[in-house]
Amino acid sequence: MRTRFAVAALALVITVDHVSAQQADSTPTRTAIRAGRLIDGRGGPPISNAIILIDGDRITAVGPGLAVPANARVIDLSRFTVLPGFIDAHTHVTSQPRDYYEDIFRKSPIDVAITAHVYAKRTLEAGFTTIRDVGSAEFIDIALRNAINRGDIPGPRIQAATLTVGSTGGHGDLSGFSPYLKFGTFSGVADGVDEIRKLVRFEVKNGADVIKMIASAGVLSEEESVGAPQYSQEEMNAVVEEAAMWGRKVAAHAHGAEAIKRAIKAGVASVEHASLIDDEGIRLAKERGTYLVMDIYNDDYIMAEYKRLGFPQKILDKEARVGRLQRESFRRAVQAGVKLAFGTDAGVYPHGWNGKQFAKEVEFGLTPMQAIQTATVNAADLLGWSDKVGSVQPGRFADLVAVSGDPLADIHELERVSFVMKGGVVYKQK
Numbered sequence: 001m002r003t004r005f006a007v008a009a010l011a012l013v014i015t016v017d018h019v020s021a022q023q024a025d026s027t028p029t030r031t032a033i034r035a036g037r038l039i040d041g042r043g044g045p046p047i048s049n050a051i052i053l054i055d056g057d058r059i060t061a062v063g064p065g066l067a068v069p070a071n072a073r074v075i076d077l078s079r080f081t082v083l084p085g086f087i088d089a090h091t092h093v094t095s096q097p098r099d100y101y102e103d104i105f106r107k108s109p110i111d112v113a114i115t116a117h118v119y120a121k122r123t124l125e126a127g128f129t130t131i132r133d134v135g136s137a138e139f140i141d142i143a144l145r146n147a148i149n150r151g152d153i154p155g156p157r158i159q160a161a162t163l164t165v166g167s168t169g170g171h172g173d174l175s176g177f178s179p180y181l182k183f184g185t186f187s188g189v190a191d192g193v194d195e196i197r198k199l200v201r202f203e204v205k206n207g208a209d210v211i212k213m214i215a216s217a218g219v220l221s222e223e224e225s226v227g228a229p230q231y232s233q234e235e236m237n238a239v240v241e242e243a244a245m246w247g248r249k250v251a252a253h254a255h256g257a258e259a260i261k262r263a264i265k266a267g268v269a270s271v272e273h274a275s276l277i278d279d280e281g282i283r284l285a286k287e288r289g290t291y292l293v294m295d296i297y298n299d300d301y302i303m304a305e306y307k308r309l310g311f312p313q314k315i316l317d318k319e320a321r322v323g324r325l326q327r328e329s330f331r332r333a334v335q336a337g338v339k340l341a342f343g344t345d346a347g348v349y350p351h352g353w354n355g356k357q358f359a360k361e362v363e364f365g366l367t368p369m370q371a372i373q374t375a376t377v378n379a380a381d382l383l384g385w386s387d388k389v390g391s392v393q394p395g396r397f398a399d400l401v402a403v404s405g406d407p408l409a410d411i412h413e414l415e416r417v418s419f420v421m422k423g424g425v426v427y428k429q430k
């Protein structure tokens with residue numbers, strides 16, 4: 001019985017894959033794109049009238065004046081600027097807030113799972129062909145990633161963190177309610193070295209590509225502080241050491257100066273938010289080559305909308321304290337030359353709005369080309385995927401976006417993506 005069932009299930013999977021593959025891509029394997037201007041992600045001046053040759057899901061050649069093979073499908077983007085597909089290194093793609101208490105008490109993980117694909121599609125159609133998703137309940141991010149990779153549903157490439165790793169009473173715990181209130185869900189709470197190691201192992205076992213550590217207090221949770229450390233140095237070291245043993249990098253959520261420094265000393269790949277980073281933290285990040293992933297757009301949305309979404313005043317007060325300071329910290333990090341990768345925290349504000357952060361990055365100190373690089377080569381480097389994504393070069397995935405205007409003259413063009421290709425398949429063209 002067991003064998004027959006397995007065979008039947010396998011046949012079903014093959015059928016489904018076959019249909020979805022045909023729907024997604026009825027294209028010849030060879031494609032040539034005529035790009036009016038190409039910004040390849042590597043920082044050089046735009047290339048006029050570039051040809052991009054694609055075989056299957058990969059780029060094979062790039063340059064002006066390349067011969068177009070006779071049997072190739074030709075996509076004419078000669079009136080557009082073509083760029084590498086964007087990378088958002090800090091999303092929560094499985095959900096977004098509608099109502100604070102309703103989201104906590106009236107929704108089950110199944111409600112979350114059933115709508116996650118909608119947000120993945122919106123993210124892809126905004127031009128974000130790769131995301132690093134840094135925190136999701138119940139391994140929904142893993143199921144979503146796998147369904148996208150199988151071709152069942154459209155969405156970006158995903159590096160998934162699964163449950164956050166944090167302390168009792170911390171930003172990853174649920175605080176502020178009755179101590180008798182318990183949810184029968186998987187817990188991302190771990191205290192002390194042994195529990196931390198076990199939780200990291202449990203996450204890797206269940207598909208985590210990257211580990212998300214809660215190094216400090218946070219804004220969108222009800223603990224008192226916004227930035228106090230929530231792990232000792234020893235605990236943070238354990239997270240990084242255990243993750244490294246399984247070949248995983250660590251992204252550390254940290255707003256406060258002390259927590260940021262502990263996380264950098266522990267050896268994390270990136271500090272998320274970094275809102276209240278001090279001069280020593282900036283110096284340490286530069287010295288260690290630690291990326292800062294600073295979500296400097298979403299404060300606009302939170303301050304405008306979260307009261308309407310029923311968030312407690314305590315949380316709004318915390319956001320009011322850190323939002324402006326974080327943008328000033330970003331400017332200081334730019335001036336110091338710290339490595340920056342693009343990360344928006346999409347999922348605390350609407351998915352598909354990821355591109356709005358480019359303009360904030362320019363407002364607070366980056367050139368338009370540098371802002372583009374935070375979401376292309378820099379983010380690819382942070383993810384350890386420089387050989388796959390983040391630039392338009394032979395050997396990379398054919399992940400491309402196009403905008404009608406010149407983003408170097410008006411960075412807001414990146415909020416209006418007209419064309420999206422991922423792995424040689426066109427997902428948006430208008």
Ligand SMILES: [Zn+2]
Pocket residue numbers: 090091092134135345
């Ligand atoms: Zn986040």
